[in-house]
Amino acid sequence: xxxxxxxxxxxxxxxxxxxxxxxxxxxxxxxxxxxxxxxxxxxxxxxxxxxxxxxxxxxxxxxxxxxxxxxxxxxxxxxxxxxxxxxxxxxxxxxxxxxxxxxxxxxxxxxxxxxxxxxxxxxxxxxxxxxxxxxxxxxxxxxxxxxxxxxxxxxxxxxxxxxxxxxxxxxxxxxxxxxxxxxxxxxxxxxxxxx
Numbered sequence: 001x002x003x004x005x006x007x008x009x010x011x012x013x014x015x016x017x018x019x020x021x022x023x024x025x026x027x028x029x030x031x032x033x034x035x036x037x038x039x040x041x042x043x044x045x046x047x048x049x050x051x052x053x054x055x056x057x058x059x060x061x062x063x064x065x066x067x068x069x070x071x072x073x074x075x076x077x078x079x080x081x082x083x084x085x086x087x088x089x090x091x092x093x094x095x096x097x098x099x100x101x102x103x104x105x106x107x108x109x110x111x112x113x114x115x116x117x118x119x120x121x122x123x124x125x126x127x128x129x130x131x132x133x134x135x136x137x138x139x140x141x142x143x144x145x146x147x148x149x150x151x152x153x154x155x156x157x158x159x160x161x162x163x164x165x166x167x168x169x170x171x172x173x174x175x176x177x178x179x180x181x182x183x184x185x186x187x188x189x190x191x192x193x194x195x
Contacts, residue, residue, distance in 0.1 A: 009136035016176075017129045020183050021121075034184055041181030045101045048174040052094040059087035082156035086164045093171025100131065101178035103187050124183055131179040135172045142168025 023033045066080035099105050111123055142165060149161035 005137065005140040009133055009140060012136055013129050013132040016132055016180065017125055020128060020180050021125060024121075024184050037177075038181055038185055041101065041177050044174050044177045045098055045181070048094045048097040048171075048178075052091045052098065055087045055091035055094065059084045059091065062087065079156040082154050086154065086157070089164055090167045090171075093167040094174060096171055097174035097178040100175050101182050101187070103182055124186070128179055128183045132176060135176050135179065139169045139172035139176070142166075142172060 023030050023037065062080040062083040066077055066084065069075060069077040069080070096105075112120060115123060146162045146165040146169065149165055152161045153159065154161050154164060
């Protein structure tokens, strides 16, 4: 069994969490780095939101065409089902970056609500480590899969399957930036407004 992906992911996660903890408090260089990370996050999360919205629009348009072609012209489209599936995959993997940044994914809200200070920051760091570990594995194996299927074609679309699998590492990369930005600048209105 090849343990290299897990070892690299664990080391990168530990370094990133330690860096985020260091950058998360303090002035001077730390504040400058924090602002730079949050500025990069605004760009990547904005791009992910736009691309996910475009992917959803493509999926809806292709799905509409599939229905029209099947029932109005009685000649089903050979490409629309594959395009809908691929667009929905892209939408989901890019949308997770937006959801992570907004704090909209499942979280340990009871523990977060009833803890404070160092314990709360420790819980947030543990959640960041868990997210980064999962996203690191997704990036690594998504990249490998995208390379592995580059010479296969999607049925109906006649483009490389790598275009479908590329959503995994790209979405994971955007989500990593969003997870670190959420750690540095927590946005979780649903936790604050919950009764």
